[in-house]
Amino acid sequence: MKRKKKFFKRNGGLLLQRELSSSNGNVEKTKVFTSKELEKATDNYNKDRTLGKGGQGTVYKGMLSDGRIVAVKKSEMIDEGRVEQFINELVILSQINHRSVVKLIGCCLETEVPLLVYEFIPNGTLLQLIHDANEDFPLTWEVRLRIATEIAEAVSYLHNKASTPIYHRDIKSSNILLDDKYKAKVSDFGASRSVTLDHTHLTTIVQGTFGYLDPEYFYTHRLTDKSDVYSFGVVVVELLTGLRAVTSTEAQEGRSLSSYFTHTMEENRLVEILDARIEKDASIEQMMAVAHLATRCLDREGKNRPPMKEVAFELEAIRMGQKEVTSSVVRPKQNFEEIEFSTIDLTTSWEISSSSTQICSSIEKASSFDVQPLLLNTK
Template sequence: MVIYKLLLKAAVLGALLGLYHKHLAQADDSIAKPGCKSSCGNISILYPFGLSDSDPHCRINSSSFRVDCDYSAKPPVAYVQNKSSNIKILHISVEDHELRINATIGRDCYNSSGNDDSSSNIPSLRLAEFPFSSTKNKFTVIGCDTSAFFRDSNGKFSFGCMSSCSNVSDVYDESCTGIGCCETSIPRNTFNYRISITSFSNHSDVLSFNPCSYAFVAEIGSYNFLVGDLKQLEFNPIPIVLDWAIGEQTCEEAKKNSTSYMCTKNTTCTDTKNGHGYKCICLEGYRGNPYLGCHGVATGIGGIVLLLLCWWLPKYTKRRREAKLKQKFFQRNGGIVLQQRLFFIENNHMEKGKLFALTELDTATDHFNKNRILGQGGQGTVFKGMLPDGTIVAVKKSKVIDIGQVEQFVNEIVILSQINHRNVVKLFGFCLESEVPLLIYEFVPNGTLYQYLHDPKKEFPISWEMRLRIASEVAGALSYLHSAAAVPVYHRDIKSSNILLDEKYLAKVSDFGASKSVTIDQTHLTTMVRGTFGYLDPEYYQTSQFTDKSDVYSFGVVLVELLTGEKPISQLRAEEDRNLASYFIISMEENRLFDVLDKEVLDHGKNEEIIVVSNLAKRCLGLHGRYRPTMKEVAMELEQLQSLRNPTVVRQNEEEIDCIRTESCVSSTIPMLKQSEAGIELTSMEEDQSLLSPR
């Protein structure tokens, strides 16, 4: 009924507005003289401008107002004066007396020796009558070893700016202050220019991330600098704003000749700021083309009300449509199920599960800008964002979601909402009103353990002391999940790429999409087999029964990675040794342990410490789960080893101790998720590396 009434009002409003606009039709249509062409493709040609193939009376008698239309292009393209000028017209404004044309971008590229190559381009532009707007244009220079100059073609003046940087990490998006990008204003009364670009040192030093330098004049706001432009600038149409006026006379001088004076009835004449030419403007309360005639605009209450209704109705309809769409997404993304699951958690832990609005996250990630992407994986894309209070976060945007993924999404929120441990990545909140669900985590800046162990580009070596500490921290987190959390949790995807390192290189366990919470009396889960090759518990693979000892096995593989620096699965090893776990165990059994250890471990680790950790890893990798230690036992052994190295180190989280002492973290048991039918779902080792930190 509401929609019907709105439609009825809209119909009446449409009829009234039709009568209202009929009165203004003459003003709206008076963009060109009668019988003259008024457009070239998508560009409106407003008098005093006119097309070259029309009658001479269609434009004023000045070559600068002549427009050449290339009809062979699709769509047709308008040029200033003639096609050979190569100056494309983007927009003509009579009200503001502005002409927008396409900007020419200067480019100076370099070869491996740091010298100019043949792809360089040095632009120039010459117009006789129309000056560049000094208030709406900027001269912009992009590069890390660049000096560019703007020179008046007549040799009256020149100016420029320098842009430098030694590393991409020193440069920031939308920051044009001389580091990677610089800009400066355009002087008044500038009618032509030539741009020159030079390298003020050896450009080969920055060639890898800045092969070319760029310089151009463009309208303010039409270009926003991005760090990626140093590598390659996308040559999208960028406009330059020109000011135009009539002739060279002032208003007082032009009025003396009524035959050539251009201002019509209901207009006023103003002189240009540079003293060259005059402009005609419609009087207040009138509209139209001041060079053809201005017409009065109705200002009655009825007209205002009609315009307000016309403005309000589509906005109201749009808000209702958006609200319904958000509600649809909320339900499809598991919002109702999530509310029910969180209800069972004591105090709901909502301080760690804020429900974010999509608009807030859209602003935080600069509209999910591709330059904010931290990483991509099988489950989605993660963007770096900044909340209004300045908090840096990682926003995980799921891929197109199905029912099974909704369950994983809800599961990850529920589990992380119950966890309070310094070595587990924190969940700040989630958003359910977008097309795909979003998770908001703390931002962990120093990448993954996998990268530091296996990425040859990482120059920072992980010392033996750091390896022991990281192993102890991860073991402590898993021990907490298994035996100290409000509800026991099996992670089910422990691997070095799911272990993040913060600004102090402290370990953070992440990615709980595959995790399962269990009741206290449960000993195992019968579930679809999933995990990552090289880390997967062979007993779980054969029986489909996941236990706490399955996480122990995966952690054992991580221990071996820390000891050897080898990948869990490697094609570089012999076929029988490609699996790191079996390769390591065989090496120990054949007394070849010290032949397979990483150089950093051999050089700085004490033999007795190495042997203790190696034996612990071997026990974790036992084929039969019942013979493996628990994560609590593993954590205690590693903590004891740490304390022997440094007795003053306190390894336990004070918040966790207080939580357990006061029993404030105890909550009701969350109902088990519906188990999938037995099956196998495995991923490659590198397919789903953690996405919450930069690569």
């Protein structure tokens, strides 16, 4: 009992109690599991039960006593920063109720490292679906457009309809899970921030994932809802092109996917980089409409990017084939020399900035299926 009390305090129990007292009581709906319950559910955290491993922890597949299949997230670190992220994720997720956001079931604080328990999402990540062959479920244009719309609606909900606006800060294809019907579920809220209505931005430590990180936020540390818009734009480009956020193709030109894409749009060569798997079943008008929308999301200046509410509306309109709406999205072909596509090469930026940047969490070599997150504190 003494050990459990010690772990409860160290794992943020007091911080959670403080958050509970200042919240609307939503967190109380979350089940508090005992350590024995989760040990049994995960077969003592058997390695064979591992679903994934990232910068913030390891996720295990488990089965509760009532037969429900769950995902148990076990944090890797005990330091104060990690504990705050854990409690932050718990409080934020407890207030979210949306079909395209992963559902939090409960937590456990009496173990050596804190634990979160989520609904189990069976079909992996969007990143895996895009980049790994899946003969059982072809990634058609219709599916891609639906998934993009579902993600946009979820992020729009976070920005506009949650109890307080929430900025996710780490929208990327590996944080989009796919359920049994391959519907999108936004996950991993450890880096997210709630924002009071009287604030238009936050000044924070730069946190996000290389390749998806808003360049304006990278340089100014001013976090706004438009930072999520930028990251979402990168995901849309992944869906359009089948390319990774950072790949050898772009590296040869010294550019991230976002700058490579905007440069291609500038030269009116979109067709050359579209994913060959969707050329036969996709409408060129729809692809062009989505590409132009992605370009707007990737604008260097956040003020020029559309809000997620507008993005979700336009994607749904494109998907439904509403000509009166899509005609405003699909702009007439212009001489792209007349349009200034001012892009930032984050590959170069990272190399230049690293000498004067304190890295607060180690950046390991990216695996074959993910791009590592950044946690930067520029002084």
